[in-house]
Amino acid sequence: MATDTLDNRTGRGGAQGLRRLLLDNGALSALVVLVAALALLSGDFLTTQNLLNVGVQAAVTAILAFGVTFVIVSAGIDLSVGSVAALSATVLAWSATSEGVPVWLAVLMAVATGIACGLVNGVLVSYGKLPPFIATLAMLSVGRGLSLVISQGSPIAFPDSVSHLGDTLGGWLPVPVLVMIGAGLLTALVLSRSYIGRSMYAIGGNEEAARLSGLRVKRQKLVIYALSGLFAAVAGIVLASRLSSAQPQAAQGYELDAIAAVVIGGASLSGGVGKASGTLIGALILAVLRNGLNLLSVSAFWQQVVIGVVIALAVLLDTLRRKAGAAPGAAGGKAGAGRKGPGAMKLAVAVVCLAAVIGAGYLLNPGSSGSAKPKLGMSLSTLNNPFFVQMKAGAQAEAKAEGIDLTVTDAQNDASQQANQIQNFTGSGMKSIIVNPVDSDAVGPAVRGANKADIPVIAADRGVNKAETATLVASDNAAGGRLAARTLAEKLGGKGRIAVLQGTAGTSVSRERGAGFTEGLKAYPGIEVVARQPADFDRTKGLDVMTNLLQSHPDVTGVFAENDEMALGAVKALGDRAGSAVAVVGFDGTPDGVKAVAAGTLYASVAQQPEELGRIAVRNAVLATRGKKPDSAVKVPVKVVTRENAAAFS
Numbered sequence: 001m002a003t004d005t006l007d008n009r010t011g012r013g014g015a016q017g018l019r020r021l022l023l024d025n026g027a028l029s030a031l032v033v034l035v036a037a038l039a040l041l042s043g044d045f046l047t048t049q050n051l052l053n054v055g056v057q058a059a060v061t062a063i064l065a066f067g068v069t070f071v072i073v074s075a076g077i078d079l080s081v082g083s084v085a086a087l088s089a090t091v092l093a094w095s096a097t098s099e100g101v102p103v104w105l106a107v108l109m110a111v112a113t114g115i116a117c118g119l120v121n122g123v124l125v126s127y128g129k130l131p132p133f134i135a136t137l138a139m140l141s142v143g144r145g146l147s148l149v150i151s152q153g154s155p156i157a158f159p160d161s162v163s164h165l166g167d168t169l170g171g172w173l174p175v176p177v178l179v180m181i182g183a184g185l186l187t188a189l190v191l192s193r194s195y196i197g198r199s200m201y202a203i204g205g206n207e208e209a210a211r212l213s214g215l216r217v218k219r220q221k222l223v224i225y226a227l228s229g230l231f232a233a234v235a236g237i238v239l240a241s242r243l244s245s246a247q248p249q250a251a252q253g254y255e256l257d258a259i260a261a262v263v264i265g266g267a268s269l270s271g272g273v274g275k276a277s278g279t280l281i282g283a284l285i286l287a288v289l290r291n292g293l294n295l296l297s298v299s300a301f302w303q304q305v306v307i308g309v310v311i312a313l314a315v316l317l318d319t320l321r322r323k324a325g326a327a328p329g330a331a332g333g334k335a336g337a338g339r340k341g342p343g344a345m346k347l348a349v350a351v352v353c354l355a356a357v358i359g360a361g362y363l364l365n366p367g368s369s370g371s372a373k374p375k376l377g378m379s380l381s382t383l384n385n386p387f388f389v390q391m392k393a394g395a396q397a398e399a400k401a402e403g404i405d406l407t408v409t410d411a412q413n414d415a416s417q418q419a420n421q422i423q424n425f426t427g428s429g430m431k432s433i434i435v436n437p438v439d440s441d442a443v444g445p446a447v448r449g450a451n452k453a454d455i456p457v458i459a460a461d462r463g464v465n466k467a468e469t470a471t472l473v474a475s476d477n478a479a480g481g482r483l484a485a486r487t488l489a490e491k492l493g494g495k496g497r498i499a500v501l502q503g504t505a506g507t508s509v510s511r512e513r514g515a516g517f518t519e520g521l522k523a524y525p526g527i528e529v530v531a532r533q534p535a536d537f538d539r540t541k542g543l544d545v546m547t548n549l550l551q552s553h554p555d556v557t558g559v560f561a562e563n564d565e566m567a568l569g570a571v572k573a574l575g576d577r578a579g580s581a582v583a584v585v586g587f588d589g590t591p592d593g594v595k596a597v598a599a600g601t602l603y604a605s606v607a608q609q610p611e612e613l614g615r616i617a618v619r620n621a622v623l624a625t626r627g628k629k630p631d632s633a634v635k636v637p638v639k640v641v642t643r644e645n646a647a648a649f650s
Helices: 002-024 026-041 048-073 081-098 103-126 132-151 160-166 175-193 195-205 207-212 217-243 254-264 276-295 300-326 340-362 386-402 415-427 444-452 477-491 508-521 539-552 564-577 591-599 610-625
Strands: 375-380 405-410 432-435 457-460 471-474 496-502 527-534 558-561 583-588 604-607 633-635 639-641
Touching: 026 276, 026 300, 048 081, 048 175, 048 195, 048 217, 048 254, 048 276, 048 415, 081 103, 081 132, 081 217, 081 254, 103 132, 103 160, 103 217, 160 175, 160 217, 175 195, 175 217, 175 276, 195 207, 195 217, 207 217, 217 415, 254 276, 254 300, 276 300, 276 415, 300 405, 375 386, 375 415, 375 610, 386 405, 386 564, 386 591, 386 610, 415 432, 415 444, 432 444, 432 610, 444 457, 457 610, 471 610, 477 508, 477 558, 477 583, 477 604, 477 639, 496 508, 496 539, 496 564, 508 527, 527 539, 539 564, 558 564, 564 583, 564 591, 583 591, 591 604, 591 639
Parallel strands: 375 405, 375 432, 432 457, 457 471, 471 633, 496 527, 496 558, 558 583, 583 604
Antiparallel strands: 604 639
16 A cells, blocks of 8 residues: 555655646747647657758757857847858858868868857957947848958869768768757756856856956857857858758848847846856757648748747746746745636647647648648749749649649748758658759758658759759749840840949859859950849849949949849839839849839849749659659740730730
8 A cells, every 4th residue: 555655655755846847948838738739730840851951950950049049148149150150151162162272171270260250249249349249240241241251252172071960870870860969968967067157147247246246248258159169150051961062041030030039048138147058949949830830731930930939939938937927925825826817827828739730730721731632842033033932833833733732831031940841851751842942052962851852853944963863843033034034135136334233142043043054155355244242032122232333333224124123123223214214124024024124124033934844844854753753844934025025925
């Protein structure tokens, strides 16, 4: 009887211990709820391969976040870690390939670059008295700019010996996960077992009291920001290893993910609170969310909404825990009764977290779960551009006609995020994958993973390098650039001064269109290009850049923009001169672009027929899933839209 009683008490104690662990760790509770919800909603989620995918996808964010943890614990902020990661990787690739530096020395140079950037941040904050937000925001811009300068806006192949960091050990254990674990252990050791770690908590708790107690606060901040830069460099090397290339535009926005991971993990932006385990849990929550929403085929647009909501709920859960712990009487005799209200609130928040994910799965994409239809995955480089929105519409229309379940994701012009999406497709039983690469080189490793799984891959609009694709469905961007040059030159009579608005630096589509246009202009020596400036395929930036160019080159007679969005921004900047004194030629043949051509403000647009491109991509993917071999390349012809034929494209 005594033994039974002891066993019961032990069982109750274990259950109560688990309950207390979850209630005392809001982020851990949120992670458990999310994992449980996704396991119920998707049979592919709890597979070994998918869980390893989650680990790989969390690795870069977690390593960045470990460095940011040091800064936030000391009541600072570091917005530069994404740019520093890209710069460090670019330095490694450039020095080892272009300059012939030994790889081991190139790695040291990359690490030194990260530490140097961190030290500059520390000097600006400690001795320059700049707010950390401003100092690191400046480094964000400087780091990204230097990365583009060194690489000349183009990806640089990564040394093979370092690229193994993106591989697996024994064919199954991802090296990025091991690096993440090592970085986490080092962070925990620094925070809990070192003098600098204790200094971080002291500075974050009360900087003035820390100074009066004898701490050399300025020197400590130099070390803190240098550590953040060091971890950013490691994250950049791991990221570039996964992509087999250093991308000058890599890790954009990752600083926000890193900060979110730290705060979700229980750290306070006011300083003095934070731990490595919490940061790891925060990074895993972000990775689990993105992975699970991909598997559930949730719309790319709704994914951002769901992620934001669940992040807010996770932090709210932790906030409630803290308030309950600080409530009067919590330690007194009525503590048990006093916890009932906060405990119920915590349970309610956990239920809402669960409902948010279930709602995303069932309401935002009804009928996807358990569908008997063949499944195809499509990863687009961005949906923040009408061209790719049209491609998506064409693909969805064809999928509906074929009776196919098509999942479309948005890589947001992030090569790493696209690699994650293709990994998720590979592990979730997709019959075929369509990819519109952010970068042809960077997507190669992820596509090779699909090749190993015998999943046919269709490349759309842009090719894939160093991997096998069943077919390439694309327009010739270089040919389109040459066609645009001829159209503009003939309009100007072979003479004139023109400006060129370039797309996002480092993207293959911008390089190809620009190279084709430059080649086409060689036949017209009377045409002078007076300025080439990037406007990132964005209409607002096209307006701003063109407005600035008109100040120094008011006599331009022509403009070539590498997409219609920038062309429409240039038209707005030119005002009444557009279509009369200045001829503007765009690219893509988007609905707004065609309307502007019909109105006469845009002289012409090189149309790629994106809807047709999407339809043909799905058609070929279906052929591949049925064991038929599609043509190795399918060319969708480009056409020039002018005022005379605009009605046929509208």
